[in-house]
Amino acid sequence: RLISGILAGQSFTSELNGDASIQSRPMKRIMTPLLSMGADIVSLRGNGCAPLRITGKPLHAAHYQSPVASAQVKSCVLLAGMYADGSTSVTEPVLSRNHTEIMLNYFGANVTSQGTTASIEPEPVLNGREIKVPGDISSAAYFIAAGLLTPGSEILLKNVGINPTRDGMLRVCKAMGADITLLNASTEGEPTADLLIRTSSLHGTTVEGEIIPTLIDEIPMIAVMAAFAEGTTVIRDAQELKVKESDRIAVVTEGLKRMGADIQPTDDGMIIHGGKPLHGAEINSYLDHRIAMSFAVAGTICDGTLTIKDGDCVKISYPEFYEDLYSLGK
Structure with missing residues (x-):
């Protein structure tokens, strides 16, 4: 595009x-x-x-x-x-x-x-410059969720982009009761910070309106977090999810229901009643890397074994994802 x-x-x-x-x-x-x-x-x-x-x-x-x-x-x-x-x-x-x-x-x-x-303005004179690329908060989201949900965890994610037009994941986590501390913040070019993540008791929240474009790619992970959290989470105004690599409203709902979650799809989002015991299941990624990574995190926390069909699709954005995720449990 x-x-x-x-x-x-x-x-x-x-x-x-x-x-x-x-x-x-x-x-x-x-x-x-x-x-x-x-x-x-x-x-x-x-x-x-x-x-x-x-x-x-x-x-x-x-x-x-x-x-x-x-x-x-x-x-x-x-x-x-x-x-x-x-x-x-x-x-x-x-x-x-x-x-x-x-x-x-x-x-x-x-x-x-x-x-x-x-x-x-047209016809700009462009000059090559050195670029400092911050860590992608969309990729960091899975480790943020894993750190918050896994008992006894503490994770430090370094040099993560916290641009205000992209930091919706952090704002939703805070609204759910997350223990996240920003360290070494920098505003040179793209704003960045180190994120210190600690295990937290999460609760439901409402995700809607102007925050949606700042976290559209993180909503599958937020939905999984909501299924493990206490209380009800409502996600709305997110009809854009239907035209991503998969229809993420339908696919997230299907996967979480397979795990035993209480979730209902809506035209523009989901309603998730959290706190139900979740178990392993076979999850179809539908070749969507965000779906595969979100359910991989779920699989490290739920009871039993979780398998992901076509899980190699994570290579689209994060080839070493499984290696990095599972290394944290060693």
Whole structure:
């Protein structure tokens, strides 16, 4: 989705394709704003998904009102705006993660943000710079959950990104009663900190509204945490989960029910009545790395043996995940 914005403004033709998961994900959400800027972009199968053919051409400036809070859509428009004939902007219903805005400005672009609107000036002079890459909080989420749920645990996660547009996982954990201490905080470039995680007695909470875009990838792990916590957790406004690598509302519900959890899916989330004894089961990952990693954590805590079908899909984002997770129990 991001590279589509760059390719739309080039002087050549490109085709973008991917695996079965990529081919099932909706691309109309980036095709629509690019077409409004004069781009020539076609879904080759006519279904609004990859493969895409992009015939590069000069682009026009536009102000796009995005119907979804998506950093991928916003980033696509901003990147295309570098090749437009004037200032280009995108407005979201609520603010999504802002890594692209930070990075583009760091390289020399002129990106400004006001409320939920981000704008970019065309034809920036970009210069290569050294980049310090913080640890991904989406990957850290599994170790945060494991540390909170496993009796007698204390885990230190170093150099984790705590950008306010991405730190929803930490805020939800705090709302559930988590013992998390931030150490060695830094605001150089992307804000980072070391996270000290200690075993905690978690309780239910409500996850909704503007916090959802800051933790959309962490919701499967939050749902698993909620199943082990006392009380009821309600997740809503998260219909975006349906168009990830899998329908994560359906898949999380299916997996937790197999383990004995009391969970009901809703149109935009889940209702989880926690505190029920959970047991091992066979979990289908549906080739979704977030699902596999979330249930791997569950498997270290529940009674009995938990197996994950197609668990190798974690290689998409974290090839050493199982090795790192199981090393903590030694």
